[in-house]
Amino acid sequence: xxxxxxxxxxxITEGTVIDHVTGGQALNVLAILGIDGSGGEEVSIGxxxxxxxxxxxxxxxVEGRELSQDxxxxxxxxxxxxxxxxxxxxxxVEKHRVERPSEVVGVLQCPNRNCITTKDEPVDSRFAVLExxxxxxxxxxxxxxxxxxxxxxx
Amino acid sequence: xxxxxxxxxxxITEGTVIDHVTGGQALNVLAILGIDGSGGEEVSIGxxxxxxxxxxxxxxxVEGRELSQDxxxxxxxxxxxxxxxxxxxxxxVEKHRVERPSEVVGVLQCPNRNCITTKDEPVDSRFAVLExxxxxxxxxxxxxxxxxxxxxxx
Numbered sequence: 001x002x003x004x005x006x007x008x009x010x011x012i013t014e015g016t017v018i019d020h021v022t023g024g025q026a027l028n029v030l031a032i033l034g035i036d037g038s039g040g041e042e043v044s045i046g047x048x049x050x051x052x053x054x055x056x057x058x059x060x061x062v063e064g065r066e067l068s069q070d071x072x073x074x075x076x077x078x079x080x081x082x083x084x085x086x087x088x089x090x091x092x093v094e095k096h097r098v099e100r101p102s103e104v105v106g107v108l109q110c111p112n113r114n115c116i117t118t119k120d121e122p123v124d125s126r127f128a129v130l131e132x133x134x135x136x137x138x139x140x141x142x143x144x145x146x147x148x149x150x151x152x153x154x
Numbered sequence: 155x156x157x158x159x160x161x162x163x164x165x166i167t168e169g170t171v172i173d174h175v176t177g178g179q180a181l182n183v184l185a186i187l188g189i190d191g192s193g194g195e196e197v198s199i200g201x202x203x204x205x206x207x208x209x210x211x212x213x214x215x216v217e218g219r220e221l222s223q224d225x226x227x228x229x230x231x232x233x234x235x236x237x238x239x240x241x242x243x244x245x246x247v248e249k250h251r252v253e254r255p256s257e258v259v260g261v262l263q264c265p266n267r268n269c270i271t272t273k274d275e276p277v278d279s280r281f282a283v284l285e286x287x288x289x290x291x292x293x294x295x296x297x298x299x300x301x302x303x304x305x306x307x308x
Binding site for chain 1: 179184196199
């Protein structure tokens with residue numbers, strides 16, 4: 001099959017593969033990781049591809065970057081079934097599941113317009129992660145649904 | 155090489171491949187096309203991958219959707235070297251270059267806060283496409299740089 005007919009993204013030499021992302025969430029994953037293309041990082045993405053495990057899934061591969069456990073745990077808020085493969089020299093050297101963190105700093109924006117974190121104060125947002133959602137550490141506002149809509153990374 | 159080591163996105167059965175996109179512009183391409191994952195469309199993206207022609211390029215593949223010439227011509231504003239391959243039944247059946255359109259409706263937001271198109275009026279934005287940028291058809295404001303920053307698709 002000619003190259004036109006098959007889009008094969010570059011082989012993973014070294015970096016991180018985030019697999020089994022909830023279908024449709026890849027762009028939110030990139031937002032959380034602060035990736036928009038302008039930094040020159042080589043990234044490959046599959047959105048809504050078929051998956052035996054999930055039915056539909058997204059996959060995000062970041063070449064030349066090994067994500068820290070802290071970085072990937074924030075992803076658990078939008079992609080709880082995600083698996084992380086760290087690749088070095090073409091081999092998968094580490095596998096992780098994402099784990100729900102106890103708190104999330106700086107990634108989400110509080111929906112309360114009067115919260116100190118949303119005014120022009122130099123205060124990062126800080127949310128405690130609960131079973132049912134996340135709670136602002138400053139004003140106690142709880143976000144239960146559509147957490148991805150509150151992603152705001154400067 | 156095992157599947158873990160190589161991220162091969164699904165073969166193109168039918169759809170559109172947008173190749174030779176300016177490196178780093180893939181997410182803006184998605185924004186212009188109104189794709190954010192929530193619609194369930196199967197999309198594959200390579201960002202900042204090596205290219206003989208461009209040095210670095212992005213590639214966007216949309217399964218099951220044939221983009222119209224109008225849709226792709228808007229892409230010329232951010233990816234003038236892009237090439238469009240229409241695929242049916244595994245074969246490339248059409249190839250196009252993007253052509254600069256005479257005007258762009260609805261994709262860009264006028265930076266003039268007093269423009270009628272940015273107030274809560276039901277008026278789509280409309281820009282004439284010039285050699286040096288785009289000009290608002292309502293208030294004559296010209297955007298010369300960073301056109302992608304003005305993408306605002308409802």
